[in-house]
Amino acid sequence: xxxxxxxxxxxxxxxxxxxxxxxxxxxxxxxxxxxxxxxxxxxxxxxxxxxxxxxxxxxxxxxxxxxxxxxxxxxxxxxxxxxxxxxxxxxxxxxxxxxxxxxxxxxxxxxxxxxxxxxxxxxxxxxxxxxxxxxxxxxxxxxxxxxxxxxxxxxxxxxxxxxxxxxxxxxxxxxxxxxxxxxxxxxxxxxxxxxxxxxxxxxxxxxxxxxxxxxxxxxxxxxxxxxxxxxxxxxxxxxxxxxxxxxxxxxxx
Amino acid sequence: xxxxxxxxxxxxxxxxxxxxxxxxxxxxxxxxxxxxxxxxxxxxxxxxxxxxxxxxxxxxxxxxxxxxxxxxxxxxxxxxxxxxxxxxxxxxxxxxxxxxxxxxxxxxxxxxxxxxxxxxxxxxxxxxxxxxxxxxxxxxxxxxxxxxxxxxxxxxxxxxxxxxxxxxxxxxxxxxxxxxxxxxxxxxxxxxxxxxxx
Numbered sequence: 394x395x396x397x398x399x400x401x402x403x404x405x406x407x408x409x410x411x412x413x414x415x416x417x418x419x420x421x422x423x424x425x426x427x428x429x430x431x432x433x434x435x436x437x438x439x440x441x442x443x444x445x446x447x448x449x450x451x452x453x454x455x456x457x458x459x460x461x462x463x464x465x466x467x468x469x470x471x472x473x474x475x476x477x478x479x480x481x482x483x484x485x486x487x488x489x490x491x492x493x494x495x496x497x498x499x500x501x502x503x504x505x506x507x508x509x510x511x512x513x514x515x516x517x518x519x520x521x522x523x524x525x526x527x528x529x530x531x532x533x534x535x536x537x538x539x540x541x542x543x544x545x546x547x548x549x550x551x552x553x554x555x556x557x558x559x560x561x562x563x564x565x566x567x568x569x570x571x572x573x574x575x576x577x578x579x580x581x582x583x584x585x586x587x588x589x590x591x592x593x594x595x596x597x598x599x600x601x602x603x604x605x606x607x608x609x610x611x612x613x614x615x616x617x618x619x620x621x622x623x624x625x626x627x628x629x630x631x632x633x634x635x636x637x638x639x640x641x642x643x644x645x646x
Numbered sequence: 647x648x649x650x651x652x653x654x655x656x657x658x659x660x661x662x663x664x665x666x667x668x669x670x671x672x673x674x675x676x677x678x679x680x681x682x683x684x685x686x687x688x689x690x691x692x693x694x695x696x697x698x699x700x701x702x703x704x705x706x707x708x709x710x711x712x713x714x715x716x717x718x719x720x721x722x723x724x725x726x727x728x729x730x731x732x733x734x735x736x737x738x739x740x741x742x743x744x745x746x747x748x749x750x751x752x753x754x755x756x757x758x759x760x761x762x763x764x765x766x767x768x769x770x771x772x773x774x775x776x777x778x779x780x781x782x783x784x785x786x787x788x789x790x791x792x793x794x795x796x797x798x799x800x801x802x803x804x805x806x807x808x809x810x811x812x813x814x815x816x817x818x819x820x821x822x823x824x825x826x827x828x829x830x831x832x833x834x835x836x837x838x839x840x841x842x843x844x
Contacts (some may be wrong), residue, residue, distance in 0.1 A: 464663060471832050562787075
């Protein structure tokens with residue numbers, strides 16, 4: 394046996410609540426992140442990711458309580474992304490019970506933030522979230538912010554190489570071209586990014602059918618993040634893992 | 647009572663919560679008397695080897711660990727808390743460890759690092775930690791590991807690029823490279839197995 398390929402459900406949260414796109418039957422409270430985290434943990438999720446889309450500082454403090462409540466009941470790794478601007482934000486999240494943090498916009502604005510977090514907590518705590526789309530940069534892929542709405546003009550591959558050198562544990566590669574299409578992960582981008590970084594690669598954006606998952610692994614992904622296909626019960630995590638096993642991939646069953 | 651050594655490293659609450667789940671009360675402390683008097687001592691650790699050693703020494707952890715071993719009282723090191731029990735670590739230059747186990751902690755020879763995720767642990771039947779947990783997967787997050795068997799110990803192994811030690815049990819000292827507190831039900835079982843020896 395070898396290292397298993399990871400399946401990671403992602404929940405959008407704000408002010409301590411799951412805010413959109415979840416449609417489970419028989420839920421007491423569809424907005425309770427703890428309840429959903431437990432369901433996914435029991436269903437075989439290898440990790441969980443919360444993306445905090447809170448609009449205000451007050452709402453973010455509620456997120457800390459939510460992270461804490463989740464970590465009290467779910468004993469698999471928890472990553473929290475969104476709104477991290479400085480080392481103190483990371484410290485607060487880790488103390489609340491997060492195991493890793495996702496950093497995106499703030500690191501683009503001030504790359505030294507990566508060094509600061511890695512020096513204090515180690516590379517392994519830091520997931521660099523890259524929202525990339527096809528654009529007129531050197532590699533043909535451009536970094537975006539604000540959920541893909543704002544181009545930065547920064548070349549995605551140059552940024553990934555720079556961040557890897559500064560000290561990151563993983564890359565969460567979100568394809569803004571594939572996101573929401575359910576037409577499959579962006580295997581071309583995954584394949585190219587796999588060649589320029591030595592850290593584990595989590596593919597995100599575009600999962601729609603069962604075959605999409607193994608194709609992203611074929612392209613070089615180490616882990617697969619998905620939201621709506623799990624939230625709307627298109628597939629269970631077990632079904633995805635069974636299909637990956639059929640394709641010869643090691644999964645934790 | 648189980649003490650979790652607080653020397654400024656590690657997600658202490660994760661370990662505390664995981665022990666609570668298995669019905670074991672813990673106390674996060676750096677007080678030498680409490681650490682020495684406890685039935686079991688957890689030594690956590692995340693981040694770089696050298697930084698962990700510095701923090702451990704500053705908090706008096708080296709003396710606490712030595713005193714517990716001298717009086718045969720159980721200790722379990724987790725992740726970097728396990729690595730610092732070895733003689734040395736090569737992360738970011740060379741660092742001297744506690745030397746409880748002979749051997750060096752060095753970079754894993756694998757193309758993709760850190761080694762992050764769930765991987766199988768191969769244990770011997772004599773293992774107490776892995777009773778009922780043969781060939782289960784545990785959650786790992788690390789780039790460095792000890793690679794040579796520890797003499798007169800029960801050694802358990804993991805493979806990622808190469809074989810490395812995923813756990814060592816010798817007398818009162820246990821060391822696990824993975825995170826039992828993040829390894830779901832199998833991690834809880836391992837914690838119970840260890841706590842059952844106290």
